[in-house]
Amino acid sequence: MLAALSATLMWDDSVAIRQGVNIEWFRTGTETADGGAIYVWSDTKTGERDIYAQKVDAQGNLVWGQPLIIDQKPDRQEDPVITNTSDGGFIIAWIDFSSDLDGDVYAQKINAQGQLMWPAGGKPVCTLAGFQISLNIEPDNTGxxxxxxxxxxxxxxxxxxxxLDGNGNQMWATSGLPIANGIGNESQNTMWADGQGGMIIGYHYVYVSEENLYAKRFGPDGTMLWAQATVVCDAPGIQSKIRMSPVGNGEFVFTWQDERGGSPDIYAQKINLNGQLLWSDPFSVYNDATATNPTQQLNPRITSTSDNGVVIIWEDKRLDSQNPDLFGQKVSAAGQLMWNAAGVPISVADFAQVSPRMAQDDNGGIFIVWDDARNGNAPNWDIYAQHLSSTGVALWEANGKAICSAPNEQSGCLIKVSNNNVFVNWMDMRNGSVGIYYQALTQSGNLLLAENGVQVFWGLSGDATLDQFIALPQQDKMVVIWQDTRSANIGYQIYFQIVNPDGSVLLEDNGKPVTLHSGNGQLYPDAVVTPTGDICVVWEDRRQNNPKIYAQLLSPTGERLWGDYGMELTESTPLSQISPKVTYNNGSFYIGWSNADLVGASHFYHTYGQKITNNQKQWGPNGVMISVLAQSEMNYECLFSGISGMYYYWTRTDPIDPSLNTVWVKLITENGTAATGWEDAGKKVSDYSGFDTIQIFPQAFETPQGVIVLWQDLRTDFLKNIYGQHISNTGEYLWNSSGVSMVDYNREQEMQAAVTSNSGIVFAWAENMDGTHDIGIQKYSYSGNPLWGALGNFVVQRDSTQNNPTLKRFSNGGMVVAWSDYSSFEPDIQYKYVNDDSSFVGDAWGYVMCNEAKSQYRPIAAPTGNTAFVVWSDGRSSGKTEILGLFAQRVTNECVGINDPTVVPIPAFTLLQNNPNPFNPETSISFVVDNNRANYELSIYNTKGQKVKTLHKGLLDKGYHSLIWNGTDSNNSRVSSGIYFYRLSSDSVSQTKKMVLMK
Incomplete structure (x- = not known):
């Protein structure tokens, strides 16, 4: 009877170690009839991006309690817009990626009580293939x-x-009506209801070298009401940034940025419901094109006034060519400039004032809010506001009233007036991450809420930097350490978390910083966990002008033991210290780093070390040089790579030809000196020499006899191949003195990972298969013999990329290898079990560990006995930019007595991920059933929960099955691209998974 081992996921779902909320504030808000305001945003607090809203009042209350979920379909929903409707409700529209990877348009209606008026998921506005972006919305007169x-x-x-009508029904063509679809590009639209049930829209048109402005009017039935588009401006040069406001009597004023004179100026024009231009053409709001030194006037905004005029505000560089101020002008209905011909200065404070927004008062004046850098310049943006009278007189403080001057950045301000109160809100980073805040004021400028505003919603921003996280076992727990960008505007920090066996976390959600905030950034962490569970973390710290290495000791429960700001490893401050690593041996921590030493007039990196015992430095205040060189050789750069046990290793660069690199290793004593048999300079791992001596990315592993070093070597063919060397603890080569080519398919190998045992070293790697990678594995004895054939075996081979393998050994001798798998459209995490005799367990392509939407990268395993934690970089929250969280899963390895060590026992009822995914035109759905007396059904569903097709219904034999879905419905008609779900069920159990049909 032989024992077979099988890998099984221990948690129902992957666990978030670091998952941000990542608020996107799109300046979306509106006033309410009962004296409040509604703000809308998107965030990723549940993993994927969804749309939320909150209502506030003038007393600082969040009227709806928790934010209202507007839409929470799979994938992401973002970029919302909102309008008040004629029946007292509100319609919110957004870009929706739940069924189309390019994005569709959906909308939802809510009432003032925060209730959804249309079905969950919203009403489709446009679901045609292709990109739909840059939404704008205005009410009709039917709700x-x-x-x-x-x-x-x-x-x-x-x-x-x-x-859409008041019930969400599409009133025009299903895929939308072409508003402007000429042979050029149309964009930058500005739209208003026309007061007759239709709408007027202005837009920017680009064709070849022309950039002009046009307007159209459409009736409620979608009919264009003018014979052709009205030319708002087709003067020479570029016209752009068009904005519009109604002024009553069926008339509208456009304003724009105009470059007919070379430097941008501000122009305007008035139009009526018949498309006629009513002001002189051209009509200049402010124009200094004829000045000796013309300056830039940029980004105009416009709002109507209660006396049927308009106020136009723009960013103006007449006083400062780098930092714009704000100027404004009022224009009467008859087209007369009502204020000083040069405009009224709204704010000319230090640095920049930008991005103004306006709302009218009841006396012909306006309220204005803007982003202001006067208090220290970017990134110290604040929010300021002003009330201008009908005659342009500032009614609040000169240059503006501070609405929020909290630390860090406040920007993206919005202003609304409701029941004689002025509501201002903004994006706020006072706590490092993005929140949404607001303030309410009386019309005389008195603050109604706390200084610097009231929080509407806040959540963690940023992410965990790819390739700057590690995972280590801590008895039966796991420690995860990473660089976190949550406070990017004031510097990245190193965070850590301790994960319990059940997937819960020991510390606060999303981790704890290893120090209090130290300044300008912490990078490249490394760590070691002691047998008692203490955690020593080292990193590169930018709190001073020159990067230095710091360390922190954390208790098993996360308390800082080396002070709130960590331990500085050296008293001296060289030009630079980088690349720290740490290990633990016999009660002491051994740390290494690269130190920039001044040699003549230049700086060269050399490898240094420090020993810490009982919280005290043992090798002097500045450590010792490990890569000891003669004075004449100090121009050889020795870049530290790592430590294994008491073996330090590094790469050494030839000063004559910096492209030549060799790998060196050195065993040190507890005093920091070379061990017996080792030279002070260390030992080259290979005596190979030649024009192609390029050895990079070394890794070292302590063995019973000494140390094995693996590296990537470009000798002979300039392709990266994995080489190895075994060196005794007395400094003698145990393998060929030039190193051993560990595996050579005449292709490149890289990304190696390895584990050791009593009988040898096992290593996995990514093999370059003509542009894609597969995962290989091989075992060598300590005497230098390949044990799994001359070239090892492939863990997985597919016509797509698999890379970044992690390899760990269980205490019973089995191993698990996990990797990033690109067989789907975006990478997932897959894993496979490997016996110590080179046999594999399970599916030839491995099992899915995580295949959530977006990308999962770079798994790292941390073994604890016969289980292992695996943590990876997870992009499920990504959208316009990639946002990487950290997620984890735990895999077990249990012994089951069977006859064949390579046969997996039939597991319980299991639905596997389809493959490929995404797919076109067909995909394979595999599953395991454990009851041959049960009736099983496998069916396909769309995102609305409607059954598309049944692939099987009835009895099945116990064991593994696979069925093909060819992308058709029950009538064998092709279905549209998008997200689908497949469900395997019996009378007692069911499982569901998601898949994506590509175009």
Whole structure:
């Protein structure tokens, strides 16, 4: 009877170690009839990005309690817009990626009580293939709304639109109506209801070298009401940044940034419901093109006033060519400039004032809010506001009233007026991460809420930097340490978390910093866990002008033991210290790093070390040089790579030809000196020499006889091959003196990972298969003999990339290898079990550990007895940019008595991930059943929960099964691309998984 081992996931789902909320504030808000305001945003607090809203009042209350979920479909929903409807409700539209990887447009209606008025998931506005972006929304007069967007269905960029009625029904063509779809590009739309049930829209048109402005009017039925588009401006040069506001009597004023004179100026024009231009053409709001030194006037904004005029505000560089101020002008309905011909200075404070927003008062004046850098310049942005009278007089403090001057950045401000109160809100980073805050004021400028505003919602921003996280076993727990960007505007920090066997965390959610905030950034952490569970962390710290190495000791429960700011490893401050590593041996911590030493007039890195025992430095105040060189050789750069046991190793660069690198290793004593048999300079791992001596990315592993070093070597063919050397503890080569080519398929090998045992070293790697990678594995005896054939075995071979393997050994001798698998559209984490005799357990392609939406990268395993934690970089929250969290899973390795060590016992009822995924035109769905008397059903569903097709219904034999879905419905018609779900069920159990059908 032989024992077979099988890998099994221990948790129902992967566990978030570091998962941000990542608020995206899109300046979306509106006033309410009962004296409040509604703000809308997207965030990733549940993993994927969803749309939320909150209502506030003038007393600082969050009226709906917890934020209202507007939409929470799979994948991401973002970039919301909102409008008040004619029946007292609110319609919110957004870009939706739940069924289309390019994005669709959906909308939802809510009432003032925070109730969804349309079905969950919203109403489709446009679900046509292609990109839909840059939404705009205005109400109709029946409780519905006009929604327009930029659309890529044609070769050029166009504007399309849709009208939804009060019940969310599409009133125009299913895929939207072409608003502007000429042969050029149309964008930058500005839209208002026309007061007659239709709408007017202005837009920017680009064709070849022309950039002009046009307007159109559409009726409620989608009919264009003018014979052709009205030319708002087609003067020479570039016209852009068009904005519009109604002024009553069926008339509208456009303003824009105009470059007919070379330098941008501000122009305007008035139009009526018939498309006629009503002011002189051209109409200049402010123009200094004829000045000796013309300056830039940029980004105009416009709002109407209660006396049927308009106020136009712009960013102006007449006083400072780098930092714009804000100027404004009022224009009457008759087209007369009402204020000083040069405009009224709204704020000319130090540094920049930008991004103004406005709302009218009841007396012909306006309220203005803007982002202001006067208190220290970027990134110290604050929020300021002003009330201008009808005559342009500032009614609040000169240059603006401070609305929020909290630390760090506040920006993206918005202003609304409701029941005589002024509501201002903004994006706020006072706590390092993004929150949404607001303030309410009386019209005379008195603050109604606490200084610097009230929080609407806050959540962790940033992410965990790819390739800067590690995972280590801590008895039956796991320690995860990473570089965190949550406070990017004031410097990255190193965080850590302790994960319990059941997937719960010991410390606060999303981790604890290893120090209090130290300044300008902490990078490249490394750590070791002692047998008693203490954690020593080292990193590169930028709190001073020159990067230095710091260390921190953490108790098993996370208390800082070396002070709130860590231990500085050296008293001296060289130009630079980088690449720290730490290990633990016989009660002491051994730390290594690269230290920039001044040699003549230049600096060269050399490898240094320090020993810490009982919290005290043992090798002097500045450590000792490990890569000892003669004075004449100090221009050889020795870049530290790592420590294994008491073996330090590094790469040494030839000063004559810096492309030549050799790997060196040195065994040290507890006093920091070379051990018996070892030279002070260390020992080269290979005596190979030649023009192609390029040895990089070394790794070292202590053995019973000494140390094995693996590295990537470019000798002979300049392809990276994995070489190895075994050196005794007295400094003698145990393998060929030039090193051993560990595996050579005449292709490149890289990304090696290894484990040792009593009988040898096992290593996995990524083999370059003509542009894609597969995962190989091999075992060598300590005497230098390959044990799993001359070239080892492949863990997985597919026509796609598999890379970044992690390899760990269980205490019973079995091993688990996990990797990033690109067989789907985006990488997932897969894993496989390897016996110590080189046989594999399970599916040839391995098992899925995590295949959530977006990318999962770079798994790292941490073994604890016969289980192992695996942590990886997870992009499920990604959207416009990649946002990487850290997620983990735990795999067990239990012995089961069977006859064949390579046969997996039939597991319990299991639905596996389809493959490939995403797919087109077909995919394989595999599953395991454990009851041959049960009736099973495997069916496909769309995102609305509607059954698309049944692939099987009835009895099945116990064991493994696989069925093909060819992307058709029950009528054998092709279904549209998007997200689908497949469900395997019996009378007592069911499992469901997600898949994506590509276009």
């Amino acid at each position: 519905g709304a006009y929604i327009v967007w930029e659309d890529s269905r044609n070769p050029s960029k166009d504007i399309y639109g849709q009208r």
